[in-house]
Amino acid sequence: MAEFSWNTQSPLESALVPGHHGVTGTQVGVTLEEVRDISLVQVMTRRGRAAGTAKAAKKVFGIEPPTSPSAAMGRHATLIWSGPDQFIAVSAQSAEDQFAKLSEAFAGAASLSDQSDGRCLIRIGGPRVRQALAKFCSLDLDDRAFPPGAAATTSIDHTAMNIWRGADSTDGHAIFNMLVLTSFADSLWHTILDSALEYGVQASLAHAA
Amino acid sequence: MRIACPFCGERENGEFTYLGDASPERPNFAVDGRESPDRVEDAFYDYVYLRDNVAGVMREYWYHGGGCRSWLVAERNTVTHEFISVTAAPGAGAASAVRAGE
Numbered sequence: 001m002a003e004f005s006w007n008t009q010s011p012l013e014s015a016l017v018p019g020h021h022g023v024t025g026t027q028v029g030v031t032l033e034e035v036r037d038i039s040l041v042q043v044m045t046r047r048g049r050a051a052g053t054a055k056a057a058k059k060v061f062g063i064e065p066p067t068s069p070s071a072a073m074g075r076h077a078t079l080i081w082s083g084p085d086q087f088i089a090v091s092a093q094s095a096e097d098q099f100a101k102l103s104e105a106f107a108g109a110a111s112l113s114d115q116s117d118g119r120c121l122i123r124i125g126g127p128r129v130r131q132a133l134a135k136f137c138s139l140d141l142d143d144r145a146f147p148p149g150a151a152a153t154t155s156i157d158h159t160a161m162n163i164w165r166g167a168d169s170t171d172g173h174a175i176f177n178m179l180v181l182t183s184f185a186d187s188l189w190h191t192i193l194d195s196a197l198e199y200g201v202q203a204s205l206a207h208a209a
Numbered sequence: 210m211r212i213a214c215p216f217c218g219e220r221e222n223g224e225f226t227y228l229g230d231a232s233p234e235r236p237n238f239a240v241d242g243r244e245s246p247d248r249v250e251d252a253f254y255d256y257v258y259l260r261d262n263v264a265g266v267m268r269e270y271w272y273h274g275g276g277c278r279s280w281l282v283a284e285r286n287t288v289t290h291e292f293i294s295v296t297a298a299p300g301a302g303a304a305s306a307v308r309a310g311e
């Protein structure tokens with residue numbers, strides 16, 4: 001009988017090469033990182049139970065879930081609008097499994113689905129981030145149309161995507177978070193990297209805190 | 210062509226799938242066997258196969274599959290491609306009062 005050895009690894013295990021890519025020199029136009037060790041829970045409100053879901057969310061996450069395309073940022077979790085009456089709770093993976101606790105808190109009000117290993121979180125920023133994204137993203141990512149806290153459920157390069165803008169970096173540049181199905185992560189990573197090479201890319205690996 | 214999803218906002222039409230005329234209503238007969246089979250068959254034939262070929266404004270189903278995955282009803286001018294309105298189809302969203310199919 002064949003022996004199998006299972007191990008967990010990122011979908012970007014081979015695609016992500018930390019360091020500088022593209023135009024040489026010290027210039028970094030785009031920063032690109034994968035955020036590992038995330039916990040994702042998809043929450044879908046049951047019919048007529050929006051108030052109960054909001055109450056449960058407030059209790060466990062300390063914040064109201066968003067009711068429009070936006071991201072609500074709490075101390076320990078970010079709640080991303082993903083469609084009418086549904087959101088994704090993003091947090092750092094903890095030592096103990098929180099899913100059972102969440103299921104109990106939302107019992108009767110919403111249906112939950114653990115997506116932690118189903119999606120890959122890619123974070124992109126830097127002074128030329130919008131030029132790089134404009135090559136394959138049809139959303140208007142200007143400050144006026146997509147300010148910090150804005151979110152969208154969309155298709156980027158024909159790939160289903162949850163994208164939201166977090167707080168700006170310390171040097172004032174916009175940061176976009178992209179949640180993509182793991183099977184598309186490798187392809188999307190290469191699309192972003194190829195589109196950003198002319199601006200100079202700094203690729204790295206981050207761990208959710 | 211850009212379509213304003215009532216949930217997501219304006220998006221390129223590549224994110225949407227056209228599902229056809231939103232006008233036909235599913236025939237509703239009592240299952241007591243009193244209705245003539247011919248009348249039932251005619252009504253279902255019309256519902257399943259017959260569509261008006263409108264040059265002008267019609268109500269259509271669109272599906273926002275590349276976005277929030279909601280069913281929408283749009284009023285669109287088939288001559289100019291102008292969208293007059295886009296609203297959530299009955300049943301879209303759990304907060305909606307109307308169940309799908311009603």
Ligand SMILES: [Zn+2]
Nearest residue numbers: 214217273277
């Ligand atoms: Zn939508």
